[in-house]
Amino acid sequence: MKEFELIERLTRSLHSNSSMLTGPGDDCAVLDLGIREQLVLFKTDAVVEGVHFLPTDAPEKVGHKALARCLSDVAAMGGAPTAALITLALPDGFEPSYLEQLYKGINALAGQFDVAIAGGETVRNPERLLLSVSVLGLVARAKVLHRSGAQAGDAIFVTGELGGSAAGKHLDFQPRLAEADWLTKHFSIHSMIDLSDGLAGDLPHVLKASKVGAELLAAAIPVSREARRAAKSSSSAKPPLVAALTDGEDFELLFTVSSASAVPLLDGWKKAFRDLRLTCIGKITATAGLVLREKHGVRPLTNHGYQHFT
């Protein structure tokens, strides 16, 4: 989308200072505030009625989603969230009981991950509800993960299953904080990102930042039951693999590690997280570009991969 290119251009030359180690273009900004063994993560994210959720969605889930999106970004940097601020832009004639449920969803998730809700702001946005959440987190200096660390030969892993999030998961997904913590503690993870725009949309961010390419194995991609169900429900729906590659809002983690770590990592994972799949879906290549290996050969997969499939 052109507007995002514009924003990217405009934000490239904004003021920086010596505390900012990582600015726009990763899952979180990274700041060095002089904490001995830690760096500070800083992230903001907004959800808008009619865009990211519907007026008919359960307000508890809307609140959950608004905070969970930011927590997912903290996870993707290998960090732990500390505090959050909530800005509510309220439409005219909002229901107090709706707000109560919204906060209930926010607060339950905050409690689960011990995130202090440190305040916020309330403004009027006459036509629709908008929630803007800011999160501050901490990460061990030696453990901070970027999109830029992928190396040729790395195995590419993805947690959970992909596609079909719109059926419900987009509202009640679990940020993968415990999983990210376990990964950074036990393995030398090279790069990580959370999947918000779909595998085919987000993996290219890692590839671009790391100046590498990738080959994905079509048969290995963990397609969700919801993506399969949606494909069956209508002949005009995306085929399951396409949904897994291009549906947004999976909020799973994608990471890369040296291929030598792949087997011990999978073994350790199975013991640590019995209920969450972890799948090796391909490898990082020295040659730029993203390709998909299928039964009958290899074909390029662009940022807008689905255009090649329909």
Place this chain on the structure above:
Amino acid sequence: MKEFELIERLTRSLHSNSSMLTGPGDDCAVLDLGIREQLVLFKTDAVVEGVHFLPTDAPEKVGHKALARCLSDVAAMGGAPTAALITLALPDGFEPSYLEQLYKGINALAGQFDVAIAGGETVRNPERLLLSVSVLGLVARAKVLHRSGAQAGDAIFVTGELGGSAAGKHLDFQPRLAEADWLTKHFSIHSMIDLSDGLAGDLPHVLKASKVGAELLAAAIPVSREARRAAKSSSSAKPPLVAALTDGEDFELLFTVSSASAVPLLDGWKKAFRDLRLTCIGKITATAGLVLREKHGVRPLTNHGYQHFT
């Protein structure tokens, strides 16, 4: 307004943790992240088209205002801003050149106070532009200022002039960061707040948090030229003093110090800040309540003080 009471009630019982020293209800949240001599300030604020600015306002000034509001809150805690995140909620059909000017205003102010623009987010908000800004700052542990520190007998000071901000100042005001820094370095300031809802609206926050009252001297209140001009322009306009007491968005600092410090503080101020007025407008009293001393006696001034004047 009832909705703000609702929010206050809902935010009172939200999850906290040991890093949060000050949560909702001060100008910024205060976090202890283990930095040896400093605490972290965390603040978010939003401005909405048609509410806080008009579609016809210069976009550079709109950007300036969005960031300056947060910086003013950091100043009110005695701190210095480090980094900011900008969330843009863009209406359908926005002009790229408008965005460019918006960022120009944000960036100029960020440069002036060495605030790193560490990233942000862009979402759709079809009907109107909304900017949500989050700021992270630092404050010396021993120098953090709260609304709750006012003591009976304190002199009450206010920077600049009050009222009539809608004529233009609300868009291009200067956050009083240098002034707050000077104040905390040279004097033992007891409490501070920035004036966003008008003197009669904001001073009660200090009084409530400090469990004290105050007596303001009507003749001492520094009424802005704009407030006087507006009063003259129409017979239905607020009288100048009422405007100075109740107009919002002055973004001046109000603080209290022991009365013994009042004279040396005024003397030092005149040398340090030649171009900015500082006025002693009254004193903190042990008796709760806010009263206004006028020629013919004393009368109570409520949170909605203007209702008593019109």
